Amino acid sequence: MPAKILPGKMYIGMVFQNYDLFPHMSVIENILLGPLQVQKRPKKEVLEQAQQLLERVGLLNRKDAYPRELSGGQKQRIAIVRALCMNPEIMLWKQPAGLSFCSPTKLTSF
Numbered sequence: 001m002p003a004k005i006l007p008g009k010m011y012i013g014m015v016f017q018n019y020d021l022f023p024h025m026s027v028i029e030n031i032l033l034g035p036l037q038v039q040k041r042p043k044k045e046v047l048e049q050a051q052q053l054l055e056r057v058g059l060l061n062r063k064d065a066y067p068r069e070l071s072g073g074q075k076q077r078i079a080i081v082r083a084l085c086m087n088p089e090i091m092l093w094k095q096p097a098g099l100s101f102c103s104p105t106k107l108t109s110f
Contacts, residue, residue, distance in 0.1 A: 013083035
């Protein structure tokens with residue numbers, strides 16, 4: 001029997017210290033997985049959002065790369081984009097101080 005997702009759980013995004021990207025999937029596949037499988041959103045909509053967010057974190061050119069080809073900082077930014085693509089109302093961060101690519105002010109503008 002599949003686990004039941006409580007309605008409120010879909011509105012909380014989390015980024016952990018270990019980014020848990022699927023190693024057999026490209027960056028874009030990792031990002032699209034949740035919105036397509038869990039939220040059942042249209043692929044075109046999610047792809048556009050993912051590309052916009054990747055552009056904002058400076059990684060659009062890495063969308064077809066695999067996690068083994070990325071640095072730790074790049075993996076962290078991909079994990080952030082993946083969480084933001086779920087359109088959370090609340091974001092939980094394991095280590096927000098380590099987000100060197102942007103300031104806390106820029107984070108709130110996502």
